[in-house]
Amino acid sequence: MIKTRARRTDPAQGPMPAAAVPRRARTHREWAADLGYALSALVLGSMILVTALQEDDKPPNVWVEAVLGGIMFAGMLLFRRARPTQLAVVWVTVGFLSAAVTGSAPVVLLSLAIHRPWRTSVSVAGFQVALIAGTFWVGADSARSYWTSVLAMFLLITTSVVTGMLIRSQRQLTASWRERARQAEEGQRLRVEEARHLERERLAREMHDVLAHRISLLAIHAGALEYRAGASPEEARAAEVIRQCAFEALEDLREVIGVLRAHPDETDGDGDEPERPQPVLGDLPALIEESRQAGATVHLDLAELPSVSGRTGRHAYRIVQEGLTNARKHAPGAHVRVLVAPAPEDGLAIEVVNRLPGGHAGSGIPGAGAGLIGLRERVALIGGRLEHGRTGDGDFRLRVWLPLAK
The missing domain is CATH 1.20.5 (Single alpha-helices involved in coiled-coils or other helix-helix interfaces)
Structure with missing residues (x-):
C-alpha cells in the first residue's frame, strides 16, 4: 500500500503542501495581494530613504539602495507566502546596510505575523529592534534623537506585528467556524x-x-x-x-x-446476485398475452418505431403495465385498446383506452389512485407528458408522450 505524507493545515494560510505534494498555483487574487504588499514595502522604504537623504550628514548610496530595494521587492512578491520567516530574517539582516530596506521592514513583519505563529513573529521583531537600536546608536547625534528614532521604529514594528497577529487570529476563528459548520452539516447529513x-x-x-x-x-x-x-x-x-x-x-x-x-453507500452492481433483466418495449406483446391469459380482452396496436432508448422503453413498458392494471381493477371485463406509435417532436405516444362499466362498478380490488401518481412521477422523471380522464364516449383514456432519446 502506498503511503502519502499528511498535509499540515494553517487556518490563516490554507493547506500547506508536503514536500512530495506539488505546490498549487496562486490565484489572481493572491497575486494581487502579494503585489500590494510588495508595493507598500517599496513605498514605505522610499519614504525612509528620502528622509535619510535629506537629514543625514552621510547620505546612503542611492544605487546600492535601488539594487537592494529591487531585490527585496522581488523577494516580497515571490516568497511572502511560501517562506515568510526566511524572507523576514534576510530582510532584517540586509536592513543593517540599507535605509530603504530598514524602513520597509514593518510591512514584512506584518506579513510574517499573518502567516506564522506569534513566537516566530515576536522573535524576528525583537531581532529587528535590536539591530535598529545598535545602528542608531552608532550614528546618533544626541541621546534624545536616538531614543526618538528607536521609539518610533519600535512603535511602528509593534503595531505591524500586533495587527498581523489580529488578522491571523480572525482568520483562524473564521476557519474554525467554517469547519464547525461543515462538521454540523456532515453530521446532519x-x-x-x-x-x-x-x-x-x-x-x-x-x-x-x-x-x-x-x-x-x-x-x-x-x-x-x-x-x-x-x-x-x-x-x-x-x-x-x-x-x-x-x-x-x-x-x-x-x-x-x-x-x-441496501445501504445508501453501497454502489449498484456490487452485489453477489445479478440484477434481473429489465423489461423493454419489445416485451409489450408478452405483457399483453399475459393479460389475455388472465381473461382480459386487449388489443395491441404497436406501430413501427424508430430507435428507442432502453430507458424510454422500460418506462413505456411500465406505463402500459399500470394502464392494464387500472383497467382490470376499475373496469373488469372491458375491452382495452393499447396504442404505441411515433409522436411529433421526436417522441413516443402511448395510449391505453378502456370502456368504463355502467354505474362505475369496479372489481373490488382496493386502490387509492397511487398508480396514477406514480405514473405522473415516472413520466416527469424523463421529461414526458401525461393526460388521463373520461372521454365523451364513456371511455377512460390514459395518454402519455415520452421523448425517444431519453
Whole structure:
C-alpha cells in the first residue's frame, strides 16, 4: 500500500503542501495581494530613504539602495507566502546596510505575523529592534534623537506585528467556524441518511412479513387448484396463470426488498446476485398475452418505431403495465385498446383506452389512485407528458408522450 505524507493545515494560510505534494498555483487574487504588499514595502522604504537623504550628514548610496530595494521587492512578491520567516530574517539582516530596506521592514513583519505563529513573529521583531537600536546608536547625534528614532521604529514594528497577529487570529476563528459548520452539516447529513436507511429497513421487514406471506399462500392455493382432481382445463389453465403470476410477484418483491435493505453507500452492481433483466418495449406483446391469459380482452396496436432508448422503453413498458392494471381493477371485463406509435417532436405516444362499466362498478380490488401518481412521477422523471380522464364516449383514456432519446 502506498503511503502519502499528511498535509499540515494553517487556518490563516490554507493547506500547506508536503514536500512530495506539488505546490498549487496562486490565484489572481493572491497575486494581487502579494503585489500590494510588495508595493507598500517599496513605498514605505522610499519614504525612509528620502528622509535619510535629506537629514543625514552621510547620505546612503542611492544605487546600492535601488539594487537592494529591487531585490527585496522581488523577494516580497515571490516568497511572502511560501517562506515568510526566511524572507523576514534576510530582510532584517540586509536592513543593517540599507535605509530603504530598514524602513520597509514593518510591512514584512506584518506579513510574517499573518502567516506564522506569534513566537516566530515576536522573535524576528525583537531581532529587528535590536539591530535598529545598535545602528542608531552608532550614528546618533544626541541621546534624545536616538531614543526618538528607536521609539518610533519600535512603535511602528509593534503595531505591524500586533495587527498581523489580529488578522491571523480572525482568520483562524473564521476557519474554525467554517469547519464547525461543515462538521454540523456532515453530521446532519449522516443522521438523515441513517434515519432514511432505518425507515427503508422497516418497510422491507413489513413487505417481507406481510406481502411475501400472502403471495406465497396465493401461489400454494393456485397450485393446489391446478392439480385438483376433476378440475376442468380452463380452471387448470387459470390456476397455472395465477401461480405463475404469484411466482413472478415474489421475485419482484424480493428485488424490491433487496433495494430497500441496501445501504445508501453501497454502489449498484456490487452485489453477489445479478440484477434481473429489465423489461423493454419489445416485451409489450408478452405483457399483453399475459393479460389475455388472465381473461382480459386487449388489443395491441404497436406501430413501427424508430430507435428507442432502453430507458424510454422500460418506462413505456411500465406505463402500459399500470394502464392494464387500472383497467382490470376499475373496469373488469372491458375491452382495452393499447396504442404505441411515433409522436411529433421526436417522441413516443402511448395510449391505453378502456370502456368504463355502467354505474362505475369496479372489481373490488382496493386502490387509492397511487398508480396514477406514480405514473405522473415516472413520466416527469424523463421529461414526458401525461393526460388521463373520461372521454365523451364513456371511455377512460390514459395518454402519455415520452421523448425517444431519453
